Amino acid sequence: MLKMNETIDQKILNDMKYRVWQANLALEKANLVVLTWGNVSEVNRELGIIVIKPSGVPYATMTAEQMVVTDLEGHLLEENALKPSSDLPTHVYLYKHFAGINAVVHTHSKYAVMWAQSGRDVPPYGTTHADTFYGAIPCTRQLTQEEVETAYERDTGKVIVERFENDNIDPLAIPGVLTIGHGPFTWGQTVNKAVENAVVLDEVAHMALFTEVLNVKHDLLPNYMLDKHYFRKHGANAYYGQG
Amino acid sequence: MLKMNETIDQKILNDMKYRVWQANLALEKANLVVLTWGNVSEVNRELGIIVIKPSGVPYATMTAEQMVVTDLEGHLLEENALKPSSDLPTHVYLYKHFAGINAVVHTHSKYAVMWAQSGRDVPPYGTTHADTFYGAIPCTRQLTQEEVETAYERDTGKVIVERFENDNIDPLAIPGVLTIGHGPFTWGQTVNKAVENAVVLDEVAHMALFTEVLNVKHDLLPNYMLDKHYFRKHGANAYYGQG
Amino acid sequence: MLKMNETIDQKILNDMKYRVWQANLALEKANLVVLTWGNVSEVNRELGIIVIKPSGVPYATMTAEQMVVTDLEGHLLEENALKPSSDLPTHVYLYKHFAGINAVVHTHSKYAVMWAQSGRDVPPYGTTHADTFYGAIPCTRQLTQEEVETAYERDTGKVIVERFENDNIDPLAIPGVLTIGHGPFTWGQTVNKAVENAVVLDEVAHMALFTEVLNVKHDLLPNYMLDKHYFRKHGANAYYGQG
Amino acid sequence: MLKMNETIDQKILNDMKYRVWQANLALEKANLVVLTWGNVSEVNRELGIIVIKPSGVPYATMTAEQMVVTDLEGHLLEENALKPSSDLPTHVYLYKHFAGINAVVHTHSKYAVMWAQSGRDVPPYGTTHADTFYGAIPCTRQLTQEEVETAYERDTGKVIVERFENDNIDPLAIPGVLTIGHGPFTWGQTVNKAVENAVVLDEVAHMALFTEVLNVKHDLLPNYMLDKHYFRKHGANAYYGQG
Incomplete structure (x- = not known):
């Protein structure tokens, strides 16, 4: 069953597995996951491979070798591989439609889940939000019963992309x-950035929840502040950090 | 006072004690217990024994040997045993009426207690809930004064079973x-699963609390989503995990 | 300045200092104190001495020897002693008026402070509360300006005792x-019990806060449940623990 | 590019760098920062130098040597220095206008941010607040679009000072x-005090948030209690601590 091009540099693959494994452990260290509720993947579009966490394996015993390798459609490429995360089809769909991203992270982190369960976008209430997310963090529409019963994980990707396209949202912004x-x-151009974005999303979700408790008017950050904070960290004129 | 059938394999008993002891420690590591507020038991129906935490012993000094062995009515089976958890009659009642379970966990974990104190079922607001609990997590009715004064711990079991029977709830679902x-x-087919369910219950109780703060309409997860998430992890067509 | 009866057994005194020191450290381990916001004392009524934490000394560098020894009026008994906790007069007042207690703990633990700042008693919403506190945890009246400006710390004790006497509350219950x-x-017959009560108070304050968010009717635990839980742990017919 | 007066004692400079580095690490240990969201600086007005954290460097790998040295206008004084924190102009502005302070701390600590995002002063609800802050902790006005686009970080300092001057607030009180x-x-006469004030601010912000949930009337601490607690720790008649 070895379908992978044998010429793929084993070093590149091992490095991907190592990074994906480390990123999964980083989620637990950042208190974003309970039990096995989280998964990280990375794509190498040139080589045509995705590396993703196996399904339901505890973080404590998980090894880099156990990371699962698939092609860009999510088909397994290694013999004797563990089953990949059941959310793999969502990752595959996102890689296909968001050209600029190379890693995807999924968690059930508490505060982000509270907003997801409330069915609401996280409004940009402050600069902590604006430093990473250039506007509200959108919440998808409910999947239809047919979507859920037919191809649930793929269509979870579909409703994400649908929301970004309908509202003209740049997935890198x-x-x-x-x-x-x-x-x-969350996602990013690197697996570390995707994990960092998962950390930020939960943190701003926490802050936004209690900002609303304190301020029933729900005032947003002015747009010019949103611009200022996002662009002092991102793009050609960024001046934050050592880059 | 040694009433236990001497032919019981000491190895099986020691293994049960070890598992129950470890499960009690796991509650503390998962931040579900303060002081000595928690207890775990396991039943072996064939051998007719229950192993449960002793009452009021600090986790730091508790040993596997101190776990208390009783018969299926809760009568002590070992000489010089410590007193069992005062909640033992609840465990006994649950084992008698819920045929499929082999372990019971009780805690005073914060968020679950907040819902219990509010007298409300935890509604299924999201997939984190649905992955483990196939519907609302029920809250029992208030015990009557007579029940409390006569056989409080046993009747705590009784009102649990009453709620499950009245509402036709499957205790394994x-x-x-x-x-x-x-x-x-919480309970399960293994002691580890019962502990895991205690972890999940507190986590979803936390998420549900603040979901309500964010969403005053209290929209539930659609039933077809509840089905999807529960059955992708449970039953014949489950596809989550390596099992 | 050595005023202490020289015949006091140094062993007894060192043991008291050790216990008080350990109890102060236990507050920090239980996440009840930030910076130096907490103090513990123990009284030995026969010997006529109180041992209390010094004022403003960081937990990290605090030693057993630094614990401050006073008589039952709060006068220093050792030469070169550090200054005692500024709350000493409150401790002294409590020891004088609550005959059955041998240790006092003061913290600024988060959830208890939130209730104190709201000026409200913590209602008995559940059995976690009832296991330790046989009824609402009272909140004192505001001190008058004169009380604050004249003998603030002593009168902090006075308004505590006033509330317990006016409402006929047993400080051991x-x-x-x-x-x-x-x-x-909080207080107790031993320093460990007083610390434990501080842990419980903050925990039930946390639970009560969000019980109110979930249940706007604010239903209390029925009195017969309060009785049941308090008396299964306390008094002649207690059956919890190994005692 | 070495512009610094060569006669500056290297020992003094290294000590400043060490203190600023340690203070930055202390923010992380106190759970006040996520990722790299925080910065600390110290000024030596006689020597005319400021030492501040570099921009965007992870705490785990940050060294004392990497701390950035500037003059009192924020101009770099060492060759091959890393870029300073992007918030440096705010620190510079505060040092210029608040004569008594020698250190500044900035964080995105959760509870303080919730209040900042709600645009509200933190009211003095209790003595934990009054022990450190002699009145409400003010929230600045929104910067204008022009201020944000012209000199955002400097004018962040400007709106802070404007609020203190308009309301006649003493920055040391x-x-x-x-x-x-x-x-x-936050700020202080020493870098340790400035960090401590950041710890206290987040703690009292947390307490104030849920004090409001418990007490919809939002009663403040009486002014004579505010006086008592502030002045038992500060000024000529302070009697808290060993000082």
Whole structure:
């Protein structure tokens, strides 16, 4: 069953597995996952491979070798592989439609889930939000019964992309989403950035929840502040960090 | 006073004690217990024994040997045993009436207790809930004064079973309950699963609390989503995990 | 300045200092104190001495030897002693008026402070509360300007005792109080019990806060449940624990 | 590019760097920062130097040597220095206008940010607040679009100072502020005190949030209690601590 091009550099693959494994462990260290509720993947579009966490394996015993390798359609490429995360079809769909991303993270982190369960976008209430997300973090529409029963995980990707396309949202400017009733997906150009975005999303979801308790008027950050904070960290004129 | 059938394999008993001891420690590591507020038991129906935590012993000094062995009515089977958890009669009652369960966990975990104190079922607001609990997590009715004064711990079991029978709830599909004003009981086919269900119950109780703060309409997860998430993890067509 | 009866057994004194020191450290381990916001004392009524934490000394560098020894009026008994906790006069007042207690704990633990700042008693919403506190945890009246400016710390004790006497509350049945706008004091027959009561008070304060968010009717635990849970742990017919 | 007066004692500079580095690490240990969201600086007015955290460097790998040295206008004084925190102009502005302060701390600590995002002052609800802050912790006005686009970080300092001057607030009596939509700045006569004030600000912000949930009347601490608690810790008649 070895379908993978044998010429793929084993070093590149092992490095991907190592990064994906480390990123999964990082989610637990950041208190974003309970039990096995989280998964990270990375894509290498040139080589045509995705590496993703196996399904239901505890973080404590998980090894880099156990990371699962698939092609860009999510088909297994290694013999004796463990089953991939059941959310793999969502990752595959996102890689197909969001050209600029190379890693996807899914968690059930508490505060992001609370917003997802409330079916609401997380409004941009402050600069902590604006530093990473250039606008509200969208929440998807409810999947139809047919979508759920036919291809649930793929169509979870579909409703994410649908929302970004309908509202003309740039997935690199808003590198995360809430799937209604379920939880957050984040992404990035690197696996570390995708994990960082998952950390930020839960943190701003926490802050936004109690900002609303304190301020029933729900005032947003002015747009010029949103611009200022997003662009002092991103794009050609960024001046935050050592880059 | 050694009433236990001497032919019981000591190895089996020691293994049960070890598992129950470890499960009690796991509750503390998962931040579900303060002081000594929690207890775990396991039943072996064939051998006719229950192993349960002793009453009021601190986790830091508790040993596997101290776990208390009783028959299926809760009568002590070992000489010089410590007193069992005062909640033992609840465990006994649950084992008698819920045929498929082999372990019971009781805690005063914060968020589950908040719901128990509010006297409310935890509604299924999301897939994190549906992955483990196939519907609302029920809260029992208040015990009557007579029940409390006559056989409080046994009748705590009775009102749990009453709620499950009245509402036709399958205890394996909803492996947990809130006893009103008191706190959660969870159970499972193994002691590890019962502990895991206690972890999940507190987590979804936390998420549900603030979902209501964010969404005053209290929209539930659609039933077809509840089905999808429960059955992708449970039953013949489950496809989550490596099993 | 050595005023202490030289015949006091140094062993007894060192043991008291050790216990008080350990109890102060236990507050920090239980996440009840930030910075130096907490103090524990123990009294030996026969020997006529109180041992209390020094004022403003960080937990990390605090030693058993630094614990401050006073007589029952709060006068220093050792040469070169550090200054005692500024709350000493409150401790002294409580020891004088609550005959059955041998230790006092004061913290600024978060959830207890929230209730103190709201000026409200913590209602008995559940059995976790009833296991330790046989009724609402009272909040004192506001001190008058004159009381604050004249003998603030002593009169903090005075308003505590006033509330217990006015409402006929037994300080051993309700081993804690909230001083309005300030925070909790707890006590007990031993220093370990007083610390434990501080842990329980903050935990039930946390649970009660969000019980109210979930249940706007604010239903209390029935009195017969309060009785049941309090008396299964306390008094002649208690059956909880190994005692 | 070495512009610094060569006669500056290297020992003094290294000590400043060490203190600023340790203070930055202390923020992380106190759970006040996520990722790299925080910065600390110290000024030596006689020597005319400021030492501040570099921009965007992870705490785990940050070294004392990497701390950035500038003059009192924020101009770099060492060759091959890393880029300073992007908030440096705010620190510079505060040092210029608040004569008594020698250190500034900025974080995105959760509870302080919630209040900043709500655009509200933190009211003095209790003595934990009054022990450190002699009155409400002010929140700045929104910056205008022109201010944001012209000199955002400097004018963040400007709106802070404007609020203190307009309301006649002594920055040593209220050693912290919320910048609207953004987060807290605190300061002090030493870097340790500025960090401590950041810890206290987040703690009292947390307590104040849920005090309001419990007490819809939002009663404040009486002024004579505010006086008592502030002045038992500060000024000529302070009697708290060993000082």
